[in-house]
Amino acid sequence: MDAAIECVDLIKTFPGKPPVEAVRGLSLSIKRGECFGILGPNGAGKTTTLEILEGLQTPTSGTVRILGKTWESHAPWLREKTGISLQETKLSEELTVLETVRLFSSFYQDSADPNDVIAQVSLESKARSLIGKLSGGQKQRVALACALVGKPELLFLDEPTTGLDPQSRRQVWELVQNYQDKGGTVLITTHYMDEAEKLCGSLAIVDQGKIIAEGSPAQLIKSHAGQTRIEVDFDTPPGSNWIETGLELSQMENLDPNHFVLHSSSLIESLPKVLEAAKKSGKTIQAIRTHQPTLEDVFVALTGRHLRDEGASS
Amino acid sequence: MSEISKKKSLFASPLFQLVITRLLEFIREPQAVFWVYFFPLLMAFSLGIAFREKPQEDLRLCIVQMVDETTQQSLKQANGFVFSSESFEKGLDLLRRGRVDAVVDPDPQKGKSRIRIHTDPTRPESALAKARLEAHLARANQPGLEPIPDVALGLGGLRYIDFLIPGLLGINLMGGGLWGVGYALVDLRVRKLLKRFAATPLRVRDLLISLAISRFIFTAGQVIILLGASWLVFGVEIRGSILQFCLLIGLGGFCFLALGLLVASRASKYETVNGIMNLVMLPMYVFSGVFFSAERFPEVIGPAIRLLPLTALNDSLRAVMNDGRSITTLGSEVLILVLWTAGALTLAIRLFRWR
Numbered sequence: 001m002d003a004a005i006e007c008v009d010l011i012k013t014f015p016g017k018p019p020v021e022a023v024r025g026l027s028l029s030i031k032r033g034e035c036f037g038i039l040g041p042n043g044a045g046k047t048t049t050l051e052i053l054e055g056l057q058t059p060t061s062g063t064v065r066i067l068g069k070t071w072e073s074h075a076p077w078l079r080e081k082t083g084i085s086l087q088e089t090k091l092s093e094e095l096t097v098l099e100t101v102r103l104f105s106s107f108y109q110d111s112a113d114p115n116d117v118i119a120q121v122s123l124e125s126k127a128r129s130l131i132g133k134l135s136g137g138q139k140q141r142v143a144l145a146c147a148l149v150g151k152p153e154l155l156f157l158d159e160p161t162t163g164l165d166p167q168s169r170r171q172v173w174e175l176v177q178n179y180q181d182k183g184g185t186v187l188i189t190t191h192y193m194d195e196a197e198k199l200c201g202s203l204a205i206v207d208q209g210k211i212i213a214e215g216s217p218a219q220l221i222k223s224h225a226g227q228t229r230i231e232v233d234f235d236t237p238p239g240s241n242w243i244e245t246g247l248e249l250s251q252m253e254n255l256d257p258n259h260f261v262l263h264s265s266s267l268i269e270s271l272p273k274v275l276e277a278a279k280k281s282g283k284t285i286q287a288i289r290t291h292q293p294t295l296e297d298v299f300v301a302l303t304g305r306h307l308r309d310e311g312a313s314s
Numbered sequence: 315m316s317e318i319s320k321k322k323s324l325f326a327s328p329l330f331q332l333v334i335t336r337l338l339e340f341i342r343e344p345q346a347v348f349w350v351y352f353f354p355l356l357m358a359f360s361l362g363i364a365f366r367e368k369p370q371e372d373l374r375l376c377i378v379q380m381v382d383e384t385t386q387q388s389l390k391q392a393n394g395f396v397f398s399s400e401s402f403e404k405g406l407d408l409l410r411r412g413r414v415d416a417v418v419d420p421d422p423q424k425g426k427s428r429i430r431i432h433t434d435p436t437r438p439e440s441a442l443a444k445a446r447l448e449a450h451l452a453r454a455n456q457p458g459l460e461p462i463p464d465v466a467l468g469l470g471g472l473r474y475i476d477f478l479i480p481g482l483l484g485i486n487l488m489g490g491g492l493w494g495v496g497y498a499l500v501d502l503r504v505r506k507l508l509k510r511f512a513a514t515p516l517r518v519r520d521l522l523i524s525l526a527i528s529r530f531i532f533t534a535g536q537v538i539i540l541l542g543a544s545w546l547v548f549g550v551e552i553r554g555s556i557l558q559f560c561l562l563i564g565l566g567g568f569c570f571l572a573l574g575l576l577v578a579s580r581a582s583k584y585e586t587v588n589g590i591m592n593l594v595m596l597p598m599y600v601f602s603g604v605f606f607s608a609e610r611f612p613e614v615i616g617p618a619i620r621l622l623p624l625t626a627l628n629d630s631l632r633a634v635m636n637d638g639r640s641i642t643t644l645g646s647e648v649l650i651l652v653l654w655t656a657g658a659l660t661l662a663i664r665l666f667r668w669r
Binding site for chain 2: 054055056076079080082084086088089090091092094095099100102103104105106107108109130146150
């Protein structure tokens with residue numbers, strides 16, 4: 001079976017002085033039924049890449065196949081099969097939820113019942129409310145309803161939860177998971193690591209128009225930021241040799257004689273060792289903290305920068 | 315794949331949904347309703363009342379106190395005057411300020427029974443007062459001279475309101491096309507809704523036709539309200555063929571719709587489209603004979619003025635409404651409108667951008 005999305009060597013350069021190279025040779029292959037995430041900081045080229053795949057922009061060079069077809073030859077068919085939520089769309093405030101979803105449903109040959117889709121996004125009670133009266137999270141769910149009403153096989157979501165409160169974000173995630181459970185394919189861009197970890201089976205980390213790492217969240221973490229950090233606080237100094245370090249456990253510098261930082265490749269195995277060594281040393285542990293690596297650590301390990309503060313280096 | 319071309323009901327068609335949502339948005343925006351429907355009416359009423367046909371008023375004649383009694387008596391028999399009596403200086407002052415239309419005093423060189431008439435040549439009433447007074451005196455001196463009977467011009471006359479209404483219809487069609495279509499399109503683009511629509515199977519054709527249909531509905535309402543109200547209040551009528559009048563309204567509306575599309579084909583900021591819109595509309599407001607005849611401008615710029623679409627529309631609407639002329643006599647105006655429409659539409663489609 002064809003990949004849902006396949007693109008090879010995408011390049012997009014916007015003319016200007018100097019020209020802006022938004023996408024610089026990007027290749028992706030996304031399987032059907034998968035939820036694929038493009039994770040990266042603002043300005044990494046995520047939206048441009050997505051819009052090229054959505055057929056809203058043409059690449060400077062490179063090839064794109066969506067559901068086995070190209071935008072040049074099968075645009076109307078592909079439009080029927082894809083649903084899209086843009087980063088920002090101001091839907092008409094003077095229309096109700098039902099009127100808006102019904103409007104979008106009219107564009108598709110084969111569309112879902114607007115009322116069913118509104119129920120899917122849990123807005124039944126707001127079906128007759130004006131969009132202008134809705135909260136940000138509710139508006140985003142209307143946008144998703146508009147993307148779902150054409151019964152798409154493929155859903156493109158551009159930063160669907162940016163600016164939403166935690167509860168609204170979880171509602172959006174649930175919706176995406178439900179869609180995926182029914183066999184849909186999702187391509188999502190985000191700069192939230194938690195969102196990528198929660199939703200995506202596979203991820204591409206994008207920086208400056210290129211993919212710098214690709215894989216499942218667990219693989220990425222393992223290969224780029226593998227070690228779990230264990231911090232141990234004692235009531236009195238146990239001495240620097242209190243624990244025997246080995247292959248999977250290494251001891252980091254301890255500036256404070258009571259406070260130790262260890263790196264472990266396996267928390268499950270290291271934690272009992274740490275507790276036992278502490279017992280042997282005869283000192284009491286006051287606190288123990290562990291930090292499992294996240295995609296943020298992967299990004300920092302790969303670029304030396306954080307996801308959310310663009311421009312800052314080191 | 316399931317039967318993809320299953321028939322959609324009219325209600326579920328994109329055209330119907332686009333038009334109905336546009337209408338709903340419009341009626342839920344009270345300000346828009348005011349500007350589209352009530353503002354033109356307000357303008358028609360205020361101008362219509364300010365420039366209404368006044369019944370001929372009496373002229374005001376000031377007879378200086380020094381004029382002798384018999385001459386005063388004889389003057390006061392003149393028709394169509396109200397008289398006052400003042401000192402010479404006071405009388406001249408009133409004349410200067412427009413409070414009286416003429417001042418009569420004795421001619422110092424010819425004695426108390428001969429008079430002079432002082433007038434203000436810049437005011438037509440003043441000249442009229444002198445003419446009336448002379449006619450009266452001539453008849454008084456020659457009792458056999460019969461007054462020449464007045465025959466009032468009947469219904470054929472053109473009142474200001476008759477002139478104004480076609481002009482107001484013209485600017486409403488212009489505003490409707492440019493604001494209603496141009497601004498609406500830029501608004502969709504700024505809100506990224508145009509881009510969102512581009513990501514659906516919706517065809518440009520359906521979007522543009524829906525804008526045209528909703529504009530047509532708004533315009534029909536505007537025209538009916540404005541004409542109906544001015545007919546009820548001022549008795550303004552269409553003297554020519556109603557069908558031809560509707561054809562002209564349709565052509566004018568379509569022409570400005572095309573201009574609206576052109577103005578909005580690229581603009582992606584409200585400021586830009588506002589600027590372009592003013593650039594397009596302001597010259598036509600001034601030159602195209604909305605509130606007064608375009609013929610008052612110097613003849614040098616006359617040909618340029620006549621090439622403006624609003625001039626062509628206003629002139630042809632007036633020809634049909636006021637003069638009862640047939641559209642077949644308005645070849646050049648119709649041609650100008652058709653050319654503007656075709657040019658603007660062609661250019662707009664070439665330049666059009668979704669984003």
